[in-house]
Amino acid sequence: MNPSIFHKKWIVVTTISAPTDDIKSLARIPGWNVLVIGDSKTPANWKSVNCTFLSLVDQRKLPLKSVQHIPTGSYARKAIGYLYAIAQGADFIYETDDDNITTDGLATFNLQxxxxxxxxxxxxxxxxxxxxxxxxxxxxxxxxxxxxxxxxxxxxxxxxxxxxxxxxxxxxxxxxxxxxxxxxxxxxxxxxxxxxxxxxxxxxxxxxxxxxxxxxxxxxxxxxxxxxxxxxxxxxxxxxxxxxxxxxxxxxxxxxxxxxxxxxHQIRNSHSxxxxxxxxxxxxxxxxxxxxxxxxxxxxxxxxxxxxxxxxxxxxxxxxxxxxxxxxxxxxxxxxxxxxxxxxxxxxxxxxxxxxxxxxxxxxxxxxxxxxxxxxxxxMPPSVSRWRQVLGITSFCATTTYQISKTGLSTTRFPNILLIIVFNFPIYDNIPYLQLMYGVHFNHILYCGNDRNSFSKSSKAFRQPVSFIEVDVFRGYYAYRCLTTAMKMNYGVDGYMMIGDDTLLNTWHLPSFPVNKIWYTERSKLYRNKADGWHWWQTQFGSVVFNKAWQELQNMTHHEHRVKSTVENFMNIVKYNTGSHLGLFHAPSDILYIPCSYANNTIFFMDVFSKHNVFLELVIPTVIAGLEHQENIFTLKGQYLWYDGKRNQIPQLFKADDVYLHPVKLSIIKTTLKNFFCETFFPLALFGEKKNALNK
Incomplete structure (x- = not known):
């Protein structure tokens, strides 16, 4: 063994060839030491930058019993390399072949x-x-x-x-x-x-x-x-x-x-x-x-x-x-x-x-x-998923005046976002319509709500399987639990977008939005020590439980708690954004986007509030207020329709330049709203706002 080589992370390969491009690529990965194990057919003068090479002669000199049990020409010779790496202090060993090309520098593997x-x-x-x-x-x-x-x-x-x-x-x-x-x-x-x-x-x-x-x-x-x-x-x-x-x-x-x-990525040569x-x-x-x-x-x-x-x-x-x-x-x-x-x-x-x-x-x-x-x-290759979604829209709109063709489909690259759709109540029969609305652009949609049995019954009629998490959202009061659960699944996305099942999302705007920033709506201030006329602050889901959760966070700043600095930083940003150490926010929370870089802190703080059953319209805006300074948050423009008769005027109130409209009840999509979706919303979603405007 060589005591001068002490390394925690090792890559071990065997080869019978001269240094390949794939091995050279492995040797360029920062922080990893490449160990190449030779065999009887390996060139005796094998050498490559940033690689340690053990020839058969080198292997036989090692004080290892295993060497005596492994014949030449055997794939099992890798074991000699593993023992060598372990003796040099390895904590992680990556095994591969000399024709495999790593595409991410091994960053996907979890070392923590x-x-x-x-x-x-x-x-x-x-x-x-x-x-x-x-x-x-x-x-x-x-x-x-x-x-x-x-x-x-x-x-x-x-x-x-x-x-x-x-x-x-x-x-x-x-x-x-x-x-x-x-x-x-x-x-x-x-x-x-x-x-x-x-x-x-x-x-x-x-x-x-x-x-x-x-x-x-x-x-x-x-x-x-x-x-x-x-x-x-x-x-x-x-x-x-x-x-x-x-x-x-x-x-x-x-x-x-x-x-x-x-x-x-691997390329293999054809053989028998x-x-x-x-x-x-x-x-x-x-x-x-x-x-x-x-x-x-x-x-x-x-x-x-x-x-x-x-x-x-x-x-x-x-x-x-x-x-x-x-x-x-x-x-x-x-x-x-x-x-x-x-x-x-x-x-x-x-x-x-x-x-x-x-x-x-x-x-x-x-x-x-x-x-x-x-x-x-x-x-011909099989139809791609996107065009299958378009065909679904075509079928749904077959009885309307608007017909869709493949020509002119928007080619704008869509952001790598997980769309999380929350059901306040288990009306899962609407999922096929949501797939029509958003499946063209979102490759990954995660549905969330109570009562998996209801979902299972509804899903039997779905034309394609969908992903679903059963979360106690209690009428939507705790919808943020869907967001944190999705984050805990560790999708490989740039960020997480959560909407209610009755939120109409105008997807054609999203490609121009900054995926590295939080997206949210306007918010209103509250103070922890004051009463307020806002209804939810006075309920069992409001001030009392919010203050209990806040006290739990404050307790973490005492002594040397492992998350002391994280919580202190969070509270300082909330204070900055509200202008008071007693401040917090409330806001409608039927749409938001959180980049994956904020996921760990989002999970941590929302889980604390979740433990105390705090209302989502307090939790979401306040947690966002502690994650980032207000000037760095991207504001979403849209409409909330309250109980004044406007909810029955979706086609008239819809604005293509808004990002969202809430609520839009999908129970009437096949009747009252079918023409609106087929002649206005779907064309915008498929062709983009500019294209649709030119066709009017």
Missing amino acids: QQVYGLLFAGTKLFNPYNHFGQPSMWPRGYPIDKIGHLSESDYLVDSVQTPYIQHGLVNGDPDMDAIFRLTRKLTKSRMNVRFDSVAPPVVLPQGVLSPFNSQNTLFLYDAFWAMVIPVTIKFHACDIWRGYWAQRLLWEIGGSLGFNPPNA YFNDAKEERALYFQISSLIDFLYSWTCPATSNFFQCVVTLSADMVDHGYWQVDDLNMIKAWLFDLQTIGYVEPKRQPFVRKPSNPKASPIPALFHASEQSYPPIHIS
């Missing part, structure tokens, strides 16, 4: 302690390709007898531990088995698969398995023991076997596997997929049996964790999944880990019946933005 996330709530088996928008595809190692089973879309939004193993999906030619390639692509063509890059990362709970490979995977320190690759399994299956074995053992230390949106199929035979005919075995396997209660590792490995030999040489490799690997100072994780015996969580998780139904699937024997 995670607080919230999306937890899969289905049973036993998870298909990550479905989660990220390719429901007709499956990764190498997914049991082929389960491909035709209906994928589950049940999730929980909950506090989660950062996954010990994180796998990033790969665009271009991702990892799929030979059966897929033989039946779903032209032999000499290159695939160009795209996954949904905005879909939130997902964590698999204990009790759920999924295949993952060694081509784009990050391991945290507590999972370094899982990086070893069996030496007798064929090249096309060894990392998959390793992955299933590792997941079952993760359950014994309270660890988890997570999947991230695509953060790499039929030969690949022969190599992958075990994946086709043994995986389901292996999965059943892992589900039923138990580790003796008296065993420590490394004893569990050996026991499972030995049991896999006894059941014919591994060979004795693999077990010997595992024993040598564990010996080397302990010799170089790796700390064995503490065992937390897996219990099949999960304990009750500290806080109730929020149920969610998630569907990614479905991506174009890889075609075969057709020259």
